[in-house]
Each structure stands twice: as C-alpha cells, then as structure tokens.
Amino acid sequence: MIKGHARRGGKKMRKERQKNCIVGITDEYRTSKVCIYCFQDVRMARSRRMIKGKSKMVRVHGALECINPACPSFKEGYTIKARDPHAAAAIAIAGACVLLSTLHKALPPFSPDQSEELQR
Numbered sequence: 001m002i003k004g005h006a007r008r009g010g011k012k013m014r015k016e017r018q019k020n021c022i023v024g025i026t027d028e029y030r031t032s033k034v035c036i037y038c039f040q041d042v043r044m045a046r047s048r049r050m051i052k053g054k055s056k057m058v059r060v061h062g063a064l065e066c067i068n069p070a071c072p073s074f075k076e077g078y079t080i081k082a083r084d085p086h087a088a089a090a091i092a093i094a095g096a097c098v099l100l101s102t103l104h105k106a107l108p109p110f111s112p113d114q115s116e117e118l119q120r
C-alpha cells in the first residue's frame with residue numbers, strides 16, 4: 001500500500017467505467033487501519049498457535065481486530081473482521097463523505113491533513 005497517496009488506476013480504465021456509471025475517486029488513506037464502527041485504529045488480528053510444541057501468538061494476515069472496548073463491534077463480540085471487505089466499507093464511508101460534505105473532505109480519520117492534528 002502506498003500511504004497517503006490516492007491510487008487511481010489507469011485513465012483508460014476510468015473512461016471505460018464512466019460509460020456505465022458514475023465513478024467516484026477516493027483516497028484510500030488509512031481505510032484499512034481505521035475501524036469503521038468507532039474510527040479508532042485496528043490492528044492485525046492475532047491467534048494462538050502451536051509452533052514446534054510451543055504456544056505462540058501469530059498475526060493473521062487478511063484479518064483485522066478492533067481492540068477498543070468502547071467500540072460497538074467490540075461490545076457485540078464482533079472484533080475480528082476480514083480486511084478487504086472492511087477496507088471496502090471504509091472507502092465507501094470516506095468517499096460518501098467527500099461527496100456529501102460541504103468541505104468535500106473525508107472524515108478526519110480518513111483524511112491525511114486532518115488526522116495528523118488528531119494524533120497530536
């Protein structure tokens with residue numbers, strides 16, 4: 001992933017798509033790092049595995065875990081999410097905000113210039 005850059009695909013591809021539907025462009029900034037329920041950071045899910053007779057914590061690639069106890073998904077016991085659908089939903093949220101907000105900016109957690117201020 002290229003952090004902080006909008007990946008926009010080929011110009012040709014966009015032109016083809018625009019024949020059939022409206023295409024929105026969204027910066028994917030932090031869309032796979034921010035929980036879509038509480039907007040706090042998620043981490044890669046971990047799992048306890050037996051490796052060479054020893055119990056070890058391993059990271060599960062392709063899965064995300066929200067560790068915020070105040071998160072709605074945490075309260076429902078739904079903390080581990082598949083990474084790609086989660087990021088797709090986050091991109092949809094970020095994109096919808098750009099289209100609907102008067103400032104045409106994504107929500108602060110998905111916006112490079114605004115989230116830096118939040119982290120201070």
Ligand SMILES: [Zn+2]
Pocket residue numbers: 035036037038039040066067068071072073074
């Ligand atoms: Zn959360």
